[in-house]
Amino acid sequence: MYQDTTCILCKVEEDSQQHYLQCRILVEKCTELYNDRIVRYEDIFGNLTKQIRAVRLFEKVLKKRDELL
Numbered sequence: 738m739y740q741d742t743t744c745i746l747c748k749v750e751e752d753s754q755q756h757y758l759q760c761r762i763l764v765e766k767c768t769e770l771y772n773d774r775i776v777r778y779e780d781i782f783g784n785l786t787k788q789i790r791a792v793r794l795f796e797k798v799l800k801k802r803d804e805l806l
Contacts, residue, residue, distance in 0.1 A: 746805060754778065757798050767801040769794060 744752045746762040755778045757763055764770050776794045780787035 746802065754781075754795070757795070757802065762805065763798055763802060766805060767798055769797045770801075 742751050744750050744756055744760055747760050750756045750760065758770065758776070758778055776787075776791050778791075780791040781795075782788075783791075
């Protein structure tokens, strides 16, 4: 359906939510992501406390991604 699903920032991995937490460009540019190794992608499916932490981190990562684009 989609021709290219490669991450538009690093151009290496598939563009996905899970990749956003590992994308080398986002890790370099988003200090919250670089400093926060507590949150894992699977936390969005965990208990409420883990979900809140994950969502807050994703908000910051997506904001930084939008700025970089």
